[in-house]
Amino acid sequence: MRVMVTGGAGYIGAHASLLLAERGDHVVILDDLSTGSAARVANVPLVQVDLAGDSARQVVAQTLREHKVDAVMHFAARKQVMESVRLPAWYYQQNVGALANLLLGMEDAGVKRLVFSSSAAVYGDANGAVSERDDARPVNPYGETKLVGERLIASAASAWGLGAVSLRYFNVGGAGRPDLGDSAALNLIPIVFDRLAAGDPPLIFGDDYPTPDGTCIRDYVHVMDVAEAHLAVLDSLTSSTGHLSLNIGTGTGTSVREMIRALSSAAGSDVIPVVNARRSGDPASVVAAVDDIHRLTGWSAKRSLTDIVGSAWESRHNSIALN
Numbered sequence: 001m002r003v004m005v006t007g008g009a010g011y012i013g014a015h016a017s018l019l020l021a022e023r024g025d026h027v028v029i030l031d032d033l034s035t036g037s038a039a040r041v042a043n044v045p046l047v048q049v050d051l052a053g054d055s056a057r058q059v060v061a062q063t064l065r066e067h068k069v070d071a072v073m074h075f076a077a078r079k080q081v082m083e084s085v086r087l088p089a090w091y092y093q094q095n096v097g098a099l100a101n102l103l104l105g106m107e108d109a110g111v112k113r114l115v116f117s118s119s120a121a122v123y124g125d126a127n128g129a130v131s132e133r134d135d136a137r138p139v140n141p142y143g144e145t146k147l148v149g150e151r152l153i154a155s156a157a158s159a160w161g162l163g164a165v166s167l168r169y170f171n172v173g174g175a176g177r178p179d180l181g182d183s184a185a186l187n188l189i190p191i192v193f194d195r196l197a198a199g200d201p202p203l204i205f206g207d208d209y210p211t212p213d214g215t216c217i218r219d220y221v222h223v224m225d226v227a228e229a230h231l232a233v234l235d236s237l238t239s240s241t242g243h244l245s246l247n248i249g250t251g252t253g254t255s256v257r258e259m260i261r262a263l264s265s266a267a268g269s270d271v272i273p274v275v276n277a278r279r280s281g282d283p284a285s286v287v288a289a290v291d292d293i294h295r296l297t298g299w300s301a302k303r304s305l306t307d308i309v310g311s312a313w314e315s316r317h318n319s320i321a322l323n
Ligand SMILES: NC(=O)c1ccc[n+]([C@@H]2O[C@H](COP(=O)([O-])OP(=O)(O)OC[C@H]3O[C@@H](n4cnc5c(N)ncnc54)[C@H](O)[C@@H]3O)[C@@H](O)[C@H]2O)c1
Pocket: 006, 007, 008, 009, 010, 011, 012, 013, 030, 031, 032, 033, 034, 035, 036, 037, 049, 050, 051, 052, 074, 075, 076, 077, 078, 079, 094, 098, 117, 118, 119, 120, 168, 169, 170, 171, 172, 173
């Protein structure tokens, strides 16, 4: 297959690009390198372009034609929730505007297969095991841009026969190789490692939730499992039109306290975490229902929490050694 990967120089997109290349698919990456790094995907052709910019539609169409692309994986986006609260219009421009340009370019070039990086953020304050049939009510502009993106894709599917799947990732972690880790400290894993490295105790926000150990529960999925899900979904898209949303998680929750224990053990630290008051807007438990993707593609997550934490720790050391 011949695949264009937007955001392929980023954390998750690089894992998917390398898996595609490894199995012999032709890959071309479109990325503005704003948060990505060309070094992650040194042997893959890369076109540097801002997908939200004026030339994007034309560059997309031209790249799709030149590389005779069959399908697109669209990872490129801004992903910081707090930043999206401060800069909502910019988030819509970057995430929704870029997607609109991409779809225009795909329509121009007649490319009709798309896998889109959505997010569990579309579910907002959902609690418990979340299914694709539950209400999607995002609670911040980042989540809104993902839901609007899904709707735009669904409309394009009705209008001109696009076949697309939006993948709603839960909490992605780990690395497939030490040099491919996530360089942004935006979730519990790098935040705890940063505190341990600074000699500070990890923080728990609330230990009085209705969960077994009182701390919040989330669904952590290994980035290699996420990348493999993309390939499974891409392969199953070959003859379908229309739009579908699928969760990407393990279906199993890990509490903040369990996660901090695993991270501290990887880091060889026995610092006791400090419990602070709850933060507003943190649901007690959010875990993916993953029956749909398994039924439709056969995919399910294979890697354990130990794999996630161990590979995240190794990649952190790799990035420190490089700096
Ligand atoms: N990491 C997670 O836990 C997580 C969870 C849910 C959803 N997602 C989604 O997955 C996708 C990939 O996330 P990631 O963690 O790899 O992030 P990342 O920041 O590492 O990768 C994003 C890539 O897109 C590129 N990019 C951003 N804006 C662009 C633009 N306007 N034009 C061209 N390139 C642009 C960046 O340079 C980067 O290489 C994003 O859409 C994100 O919203 C991530």
